[in-house]
Amino acid sequence: MSPPPPARTRRVDLVRLRRALPGDVATALDRYERHLAMERGLSPHTVRAYLGDVVALLVHLAGDTPDNATVEAIDLAGLRSWLASQHSAGASRTTMARRAASARTFTAWAARDGLLAADPGPRLSAPRPHRTLPAVLRPEQADAAMAVAGVGAEQGDPVALRDRAVVELLYATGVRVAELCGLDLDDVDYSQRVIRVLGKGSRERTVPFGVPAERAVRRWVEHGRSALVTDRSPRALLLGARGGRLDPRTARRVVHDVVGAVPGTADTGPHGLRHSAATHLLEGGADLRTVQELLGHATLATTQLYTHVTVERLKAIHDRTHPRS
Numbered sequence: 001m002s003p004p005p006p007a008r009t010r011r012v013d014l015v016r017l018r019r020a021l022p023g024d025v026a027t028a029l030d031r032y033e034r035h036l037a038m039e040r041g042l043s044p045h046t047v048r049a050y051l052g053d054v055v056a057l058l059v060h061l062a063g064d065t066p067d068n069a070t071v072e073a074i075d076l077a078g079l080r081s082w083l084a085s086q087h088s089a090g091a092s093r094t095t096m097a098r099r100a101a102s103a104r105t106f107t108a109w110a111a112r113d114g115l116l117a118a119d120p121g122p123r124l125s126a127p128r129p130h131r132t133l134p135a136v137l138r139p140e141q142a143d144a145a146m147a148v149a150g151v152g153a154e155q156g157d158p159v160a161l162r163d164r165a166v167v168e169l170l171y172a173t174g175v176r177v178a179e180l181c182g183l184d185l186d187d188v189d190y191s192q193r194v195i196r197v198l199g200k201g202s203r204e205r206t207v208p209f210g211v212p213a214e215r216a217v218r219r220w221v222e223h224g225r226s227a228l229v230t231d232r233s234p235r236a237l238l239l240g241a242r243g244g245r246l247d248p249r250t251a252r253r254v255v256h257d258v259v260g261a262v263p264g265t266a267d268t269g270p271h272g273l274r275h276s277a278a279t280h281l282l283e284g285g286a287d288l289r290t291v292q293e294l295l296g297h298a299t300l301a302t303t304q305l306y307t308h309v310t311v312e313r314l315k316a317i318h319d320r321t322h323p324r325s
Contacts, residue, residue, distance in 0.1 A: 018055045020066035025058065028071055032109055041202035043178070053102035057082050071110055076120040079103055083126060093127045100126030135266050136276040137259070142171055144262045146212065153219065161224030162238060162246070163254045165216045169195075170255065170270050172213035174277035174295050177248045177255075177270035183237040185221070190214060199296035207294055278306045 018029065029051060036047045060082045062069040082103070086096055104121035111119035137145065149167045152160030169180060179197045187196040194208045221237075230243035238246035252269045259268050266272075274295070281291050292303040 017059050017066050018051070021055070021058065021069050022067060025069050025071060028110070028113075028115060029054065031113070032106065035109055043200060045178075046200075049098075050102045050105060053099050054106045056099075057103055057106075060085060071115045074107060074110070074116060074120065076123050079107075079120060079124045083124075097126050097128060100124055135268055135272055136279045137265060137268070137272065139280055141259075141262055141265050142273075142276055142280070145259050145265070146171065148261045149258045150216075153216070156223060158224035158227035159241060161216075161220040162228070163258070165213075165220040165224075166238065166246075166251050166254050167258050167273070168213040168216040169209060170251075170273040171277055172209040173197075173207045174274045174281075175207060176274065176296075177251050179296075180270070181236075181238060181246045181248050181251055184235045185237050186235065188217060188237060190218065197296065201298070203296060203298075205293065205296050275306070278303070282306055 018026070021029070032054070033047060033051055036042045036050055037044070042050070057074070057079070058069040058071070059066050061073045061078045079100075083096055083100060086099060091099070104124060107116060107119050107121035110116040146164075146168060149160075149164040153164040166180065169175070170177070173180075173195060175195075175197055176199070179199055182198060183195060189195070192208075193210070193214055194206050197205050197207055199205060217237075225239060228239045228241065228243050233239060233243040234245050236245040238251075240246050240250060248270075255269045255273060256267060259265050259272065278291055278295055281294070282288070288300060288303050288307070291306065292300050295303065297303045
């Protein structure tokens with residue numbers, strides 16, 4: 001089986017296919033897009049993913065002929081056929097579960113909007129995604145990563161100062177990389193050592209950070225940011241080399257490079273630092289509700305995944321140290 005095309009190619013194809021849809025379908029998708037963004041408050045990335053899934057579904061039901069697509073053609077058999085085609089193309093269980101959820105979201109909206117006589121979504125089943133244990137750094141590995149980030153910063157290089165602020169804040173707060181890059185200067189309260197974060201679903205939360213992160217951010221703002229800022233720069237806390245808001249892709253590269261420089265660590269990015277922060281909080285005695293609030297999880301079930309990590313660590317320590325393990 002040939003590998004699936006790169007994500008960028010798929011995005012371009014879906015944009016082209018959406019433009020080829022009939023006018024009434026395109027109008028419906030415009031309304032649906034506004035519903036996702038304005039009423040449900042989903043992020044632009046999530047909205048694009050949901051719309052892409054719907055376009056792919058409609059084109060599949062139209063026999064790969066976009067100009068024949070209709071919303072009315074969506075039924076349970078068609079939904080199952082679409083998921084079966086995704087499975088045949090090699091989609092993972094996680095991907096199929098997400099696309100099934102995306103389809104159910106659309107059919108529920110279409111039924112409420114009068115585009116479908118009945119909603120077939122609730123009868124659509126899909127494989128449950130595998131819930132893999134997240135890879136986390138040990139506390140001493142996290143300390144070593146912070147030290148690596150500090151090497152260049154000690155020389156006063158603006159980009160190195162920014163990179164140190166990136167890794168210190170990510171580990172100190174456990175925020176998502178998009179949330180980090182979305183921070184503005186006014187979102188940092190140094191007196192309270194907290195940041196104001198706008199998370200998924202436009203939910204705002206306040207997250208504390210420690211003294212090392214405060215020092216890193218202060219040094220970046222006072223000695224590094226001024227070297228990168230331009231007349232067109234936004235009020236963003238973190239800037240790219242050309243003065244624009246820091247791109248999450250750049251932040252991911254920074255984390256991969258820093259963590260990769262620590263001997264014995266697995267390759268990990270910002271999400272690995274988020275997992276590490278949550279795990280270390282729980283191992284230090286924080287309760288699940290507190291960690292849920294700090295991470296911005298909508299449900300406690302997501303946060304509970306980290307308890308499995310700490311239990312696995314406890315078992316490993318027990319097996320290694322108890323005489324009758």
